[in-house]
Amino acid sequence: MRKKEYLPKILETGANELEVIDFRMYEELEDGTIYEWVLGVNVAKVKEVIQRPSNIFRSPGMPPEVEGLAKIREEVIPIVNLAKWMKIKVPQQKSDKYVIVMEFLREVIGVLVHEAKRIRRIKWADIKKPPASIDEKLGGKVVGVIEIEDGQLLLLLDFEGILDELGMIKVFNVEDKEEYAKSEKSYNILILDDSPVARKIIRKILEKDGHKVYEVESGIEGLEYLESLAQQAEQEGVDITDKLQLIISDIEMPGMDGLTFTKKVKEHPVFSKIPIVINTSLSDKATVDKTRFVNADAHLVKFDTKDLLHIVREYAIKK
Structure with missing residues (x-):
């Protein structure tokens, strides 16, 4: 009964859904017309949406896409100018009216946007890969697209990728070599993450520690x-855990999110033998509660080398 107290509705219904904030950016095209970009970000990453602060101060060494620093609720945070990052010409009648304050990857940042519209509930299964032209326009930083009313496409942005491009992602404890010398055991580890940036960082940490890494992009x-691996194991007369000793899964992935994936794996008679670690940019209590409800073995916040290697050595099946 206790789990029911904090069971999120999206899991209670098995809907495989997320909520996003629908916000808009406006671009003046060469012919003078105005194009409306319909964009979105997971509500779980958002602390609040506020009006643009009156005082934003530049600091030496900041990338041009960072507007500056602002004090918001007694905390000084960087403010990213999304229009500058998108390299769009902003119409004179439009301005950066709002700041979406986000918290992920242990950081709090603000993002200047033209308009914040509403909260939408979206099924992960309805999120598709972006058209190549849109993905190229936004530097490959679109997690997925979903068709909304009037045939418009809402684009879910990869803010982790954007921060990495701006040099604002921190990989913690990467030089802690003395305590975390190369592992004595080598494990086969499956990574699920739709972000190439995240997969690259995690792969580098794990391979440096001596492990074999496999990658997929969704649940x-x-x-x-896992189905393919189970068939191989059966043909060879071995257990699936001889093939794979650990799964590390993100939460936010098009098609099937990491929580739904974990729930399905833990309910499977064969797959459930493999430990699963939820590895996410989200560290709030609600997210931790969700990972517990789907019976994930552990919850890990990106990107801490020390924590990741500790989790691997604690949860990977010893063969």
Whole structure:
């Protein structure tokens, strides 16, 4: 009964959903017309939406896409100018009226936007890969697209990728070599993450520690991979844990999110033998509660080398 007290509705209904803040950016095209970009970010990353602060101060060494620093609720945070990052010409009648204050990857940042519209509930299964032209325009930093009313496309932005491009992602404890010398054991580890940046960082940490890493981009691909692995194991007369000793999964992935994937794996008679660690940019209590409800073995916040290697050595099945 205790789990029911904090069970999120999206898991209670098995809807495989997320909530996003729908916000808009406006671009003046060469012919003088105005294009409306419909964009979105996971509500779980958002602390609040506020009006643009009156005082934003530049600091030496900041990338041009960072407007400056602002004090918001007694905390000084960087403010990213999304229009500058998108390299769009802003119409004179439009301005950066709002700041979406986000918290993820142990950081709090603000993002200047033209308009904040509403909160939408979206099914992960309805999120598709972006058209190549849109993905190229936004530097490959679109997690997925979903069709909304009037045939418009809402684009979910990869803010982790954007911060990495701006040099604002921190990988903690990467030089802690004395305590975390190369592991004595080598494990086969599956990573699920739709972000190439995240996969690259995690792969580098794990391979440096001596492990064999496999990658997929979504929960759907993860289940397909495990099905294939189970067939191989059966043909060879070995247990699936001889093939794979640990799964590390993100939460936010198109098609099937990491929580739904974890729930399905833990309910499977064969796959459930493999430990699963939820590795996410989200560290709030609600997210931790969700990972517990789907019976994940551990929750890990990106990107801490020391924590990641500690989790691997604690939870990977010893063969």
